[in-house]
Amino acid sequence: MRRVPAPTSRRTRAPGRVVALCGALALLAACGRSVADDGEGGRLPGVPTGVTAAAGSATSVHVMWNALPAASDVGGYEVYRGTTKVKAVPAREHMVDITRLSPSTTYAFTVRARGTDGRLGPRSRQVRATTPTAVAADHSAPSRPLDVRGRAVGSRAVQLSWSRSTDDRGVVSYDVHQGGTKVHSVGGSQTAAVVTGLRPGTSYAFTVRARDAADNLSAAGAAVRLTTAPGSDDGRATAPSSFRAGTHRTDGAYYLDLSWIPPRTDGAVTQYQIQLDGKPATSLVWGGTAPRGKASYSFYLGREAGAGHRVRIRAMLPDGTWGGFSPERSVTTGMPLSTRPGGDAGSPEHPTGR
Known part of the structure; x- marks a missing residue:
């Protein structure tokens, strides 16, 4: 199974059906293969x-x-x-x-x-x-992170933020702990993190500690207690945003053109599932560097003008679970870019961050 760095605007013609493009784009769901x-x-x-x-x-x-x-x-x-x-x-x-x-x-x-x-x-x-250069006889730990805040993001994730710690030699990283267990780490230039893989309707306590090049750890910042949404949450907080869909015509055939902003996570989002007319049409995997900002993808629809379709997309989160679906868009071959009812083309864009 071969992967390509950016599966955008691949065009293959096959009358009367959506083409899976299994060999070219590693479209796992359409091919029924998630393992080798x-x-x-x-x-x-x-x-x-x-x-x-x-x-x-x-x-x-x-x-x-x-x-x-x-x-x-x-x-x-x-x-x-x-x-x-x-x-x-x-x-x-x-x-x-x-x-x-x-x-x-x-x-x-x-x-x-x-x-x-x-x-x-x-x-x-x-x-x-x-690894950075070691500093001789550095026994001074960074200051504790202050102003630690957070919010639940749906039923399975939380977002945390804090004020930058200080250190006489510089902060190299921040460790995020859930209870007494380290669950995440981000670089010293970052003051925010997204923790996924949590249980719905569950209370958690998170703390943050700063680390310098000599492995000196700061005292923990104030604990932040957060409760995830109950299991009925539809996952919309982890859905791709600014999702848009349209069609174009090339060589007598119509293609579905999609664009979106990946959900905000601390890991790379490399896999998506596209649902067409209420059924999974294909899954696509970025084999190289996945986009953190706007992503796009096109695939074959057919030769019939005026054919209507409904489409939405969801992302595989870094914890191995599916995020929520984007809002559904309706397209008609030969018609311009779709919007939500009332003309709203989607939520405000925000690039994925670490």
């Missing part, structure tokens, strides 16, 4: 996407990736530094700190999923991170 064939009739776990690596201190790197869907029968993940396995974590986790590294050194990491039967899937794309 091992060549012997069995299935291997898929390739982890959205892999990132960032220095946490002069001797550690924080590696994150997007969890594979639960249906993939993943038993866990393995993280490799070069060709050496350095960490193994259970399937419920999709981030890890790699420690005991050398300062001022660039490291390359990959991630592999391990199936419940113990077999390993293909390696992810390789990512690199460079």
Whole structure:
């Protein structure tokens, strides 16, 4: 299965049906394949996407990736530094700190999923991170993060923010803890985070700590207590925004043109499902760098003018669960860009941030 960096405006003609474009765009749902064939009739776990690596201190790197869907029968993940396995974590986790590294050194990491039967899937794309220079005799911890705030984002996520900490040598990263467990990390230049993978209707307490290059940790900022929405939440807070749909005609055929802003997460959103006329039409996966701002995609509809269709889209979140669907748009081949009833073309745009 081949992936391309940006599946936009791919055009294939096939009369009377939506083309899945399985080979060209890795359209997983249309092809019915979320895991790889091992060549012997069995299935291997898929390739982890959205892999990132960032220095946490002069001797550690924080590696994150997007969890594979639960249906993939993943038993866990393995993280490799070069060709050496350095960490193994259970399937419920999709981030890890790699420690005991050398300062001022660039490291390359990959991630592999391990199936419940113990077999390993293909390696992810390789990512690199460079640890900062160590500072001799640095025993001063950063100041504690102040003004820590947060809000629930639907039933499965929260957004946190805080004021920047100070340090005599500089803050390298911030650690987010849920109770006594570290659940996330962001770079020292960031003062916000999105935590996903939470349970509906559940109360959580989050704290934030700053870390410098010498691995000195600040005291925890004030705890923020948040309760996620109940399970009846429709996930709209995790839906793509500014979703628009239209059609264009090329060589006598009509194509559906979509654009949207990815949902706000701290991980890369690399997979989407497009629903056409109430049924899944295709899933698409970015094999390279997924867009953080406006994304777009086109596919074949048919040759009939005046044909009406309804379309909406949702994203696979970094925790391996589907986000909410965008508002549904109606299009008619040969007609201009669609809007909501009343002329509203969508919610205000906001680029995805880390």
